[in-house]
Amino acid sequence: MNKFEILKHYFGHDTFRDGQENIIDNISNGNDALCIMPTGGGKSICYQIPALMSDGIAIVISPLISLMKDQVTSLNQNGIRAAYINSTLTSAQQSRAIYNAMRGEYKLIYVAPERLEVPAFLNLCNSIKISLIAVDEAHCVSQWGHDFRPSYLKIADFISKLDNRPVISAFTATATDAVKRDILNLLGLKNPYQITTGFDRKNLFFAVKRPQRKQKELLAIVSEHKNQSGIIYCATRKNVEKVSDFLNDNGYRSLIYHAGLNSEIRNRNQEDFINDRCNLIVATNAFGMGIDKPDVRFVVHYNMPKNLENYYQEAGRAGRDGENSDCILLYSPADVHTQRFFIENNDENDELTDEQREKIKKNDYYKLNKMVGYCTSTTCLRNYILNYFGEYHTNDCNNCSACLKEYKLTDVTVDSQKILSCIIKTRQRYGASTIIDVLAGSKKESIINAGLDEQSTYGIMSKTKKAAISELITKLIDEEYIHQTEGKYPILEVTQKSYPILKGQKNLTMRLAVKEDLHREIQQAEIDRSLFDKLKERRKYLADKASVPPYVIFSDASLRDMCAKLPTNENDFLRISGVGIKKQEKYAKEFIPIIKEYKNSKS
Incomplete structure (x- = not known):
């Protein structure tokens, strides 16, 4: 069968999606490939069809057991013989899978990168004909990526030990230029065909909200999506359990998922969600990678994630079937402090040198600042994300909360002068939270003990909401009137650009929202x-x-x-x-x- 016949016969589609045919042709013609495609863009077909068109067995390297199981189940349902070999199988089951592979009964075998170091698996691979190797979630090979896995660095060594080097293809949904370079170099791709089909997911509606009460806002969102599948992401295990308890207490059954649960409960909760036995799951980012559930209608980030790569991957678990779905982030400045704590205490990878650790930390703070910029943006949220990944758009999408809000140009000269003056009068030694407390006239013990209540700027914005002061400070940072240092305790400093504002030589206007709670009208074909x-x-x-x-x-x-x-x-x-x-x-x-x-x- 040719590629079109395979597409229809096994997968039930008449046409390829953007980029799929070119990728399939290049892999089938023996070219290595680096493919960056959005979540739900049909990456798996790009290596599954070449595998079906070729003699031998395709090896698919995947980071998560859940992904392997999902993919193999779907392939078997479509009449394609596939298997996975991982730690969930008993010794007898692994032996049976290897025996079947030796007999050529499979077209695809899924393995975790750790499996590549097992001598028995290398022996298997040198005893069979390998048609191609597909590396899924290829960004995991890069220390500059958002999900670095040291085991991915072993892939190139494994390939070098094969008697015959097959075609190598790498797939990911999110990759900056630095991550792309790492994928090319660390996987040893040879003159690969490279394609980026675009990061845009037009069916997703993006929204950022800054509610005074997150729980109340979450209830409204869940009520709006009643009886639909949804994922609520939290930054900590404690928040996961707190939010789930709140939903259950208010009549919405929800499950929890985080690394602190024993594997039996985690797996049961995941299976109940995937199998529609429960519509809601509250989780840390430990949940979801490799989950192919296509009908998740909404993803809520109860806390801001640490970078846009994480956010776009997690939000992208909504609407994988192409149907309209919502991605909503509930932002508060406290989320920034949580993420700074995680950056300062990230000791997961003990293979790094001190120098490498410091470089990664600096990069993490840069990415965190970009994430905060997204949360406070008054311009198109979709364009902000796409621009971050190097895909530049100028036209508003009219399908995000920023585009649907009503804005007006507001003169913020006086309030900006107050903020800048406070930073200078406190000798540019404090971070945003302390500056906000001084301007608001806080009675906190730390403010009084430091003598900051005696500053001339103390309390001069007491009638302004702290959230509004915080938002203006963020905008002043974004537009480089204020410089925020990096590190565990970032300090605010005024820049040369700010002095014309301070001296009254220049007025400053900014776009501020005047209406916050607009929603897009969900348009779907009318059905009974x-x-x-x-x-x-x-x-x-x-x-x-x-x-x-x-x-x-x-x-x-x-x-x-x-x-x-x-x-x-x-x-x-x-x-x-x-x-x-x-x-x-x-x-x-x-x-x-x-x-x-x-x-x-x-x-």
Whole structure:
């Protein structure tokens, strides 16, 4: 079969997405490849189809067991023989998988990078024909990436020990220029075909909110997405449990996921969420990498993450099926302090030298400042993200909270003078929180003991909300009127650019929001909800019977396509998006009677 026949036969699609065909052609023609594609952009098909077109077995290196299991389950459902070899298998199961691989029964084998160091696995790879090696989540190889894994540095050494070097392809959803260079060099890619299909996910709505009460705002969001799958990310385990308890106390059943739970509870909660036994999960960023659940309709960041790479990867777990979904970040200045603490106490990688550790720390603070800039931006949030990854756009997206807010140019000269004067009069020795406390006239013991209540600027902004002072300070930093030092205790300093403002020689205006709570209108094709719900019930029944997640049977997008096209025979059923030959044979008889009954009731 050619690539188009494989695409339809196994995956149920008639056309390739942006970039997929070029990647498949290059890998099939023997070229190494570096592919940067957004989450949900169809990366896996780019190595699965070349694997099916080639003799031998493709090795897929993946960082998480959950990803392997998900991918292998989906491939087997589509009629493709695949397996994974990892620590969850017993010795007997591993031996059986290796025996089957030796007999050529698989087209793809998924392994964790740690497996590459096991002599028995290297022996296996030198005993079979390897068609290609695909490195998923390739950014993990870079110390400058957001998810560096030392085990990824062993990949190049493993490849060098193979008797015959196969085609190597690397895939990631998020990579800056520095990370791209590391991927190319550390994986030893040879004259690779390089493609960036774009980071934009047009179906995602981005919003940043600064609520006075986060719990109240979260309840409103969950209520708006009632009966839909959602992930709520928190920065700490303590917050995970606190937020989950709050949701459960208010009638919304939620599960928790963090590294402090024992593996049995973690795995059970993950499975319950994936299998639609519970719609909500509250988690640290330990949850989600490699989770292919396509129908997550909203992702809430209850706390700000440490960088935009993390944020975009986590937010990108919404709407993988292409349906409209929401990504909402609830920001407060306290989140910045939490992330600074994490940066200062990051001792996870003991293989780093002191010099490397300091360079990474400096880079982490740079990224944190960019993350804060996103949270306080008054311009298009989508463009802010895309620009960060080197994809420059000038037109507003009109699909984010910044674009939908109403702004007006406001003269902030006087308030800026107050802030700048306070920084100077306190001898440029303090951070933002102390400056805010002085301006607001705080009675904190630390302020009194330091004699800061005797400064002439003490209390001169007592009638202004602290959040507004904080926001203006951030904007002054962004526009380089104030310099904020890096490190555990960042200090505010005025710049030369600020003196014309201080001396009254120049006025300063900024765009400030005058209306905060605007939402986009979710536009979706009109379908009959009663039919959709019946199809979902049948899907859930079949999924439970097969012990697989519902989306492995069909995505929501496929069910919506059924509602739109109303197929009543097997040929028409094959025209549904996501229906290949194998799924036609298995499921047409399960869904067509429901559709026929619906049509008869309408006639």
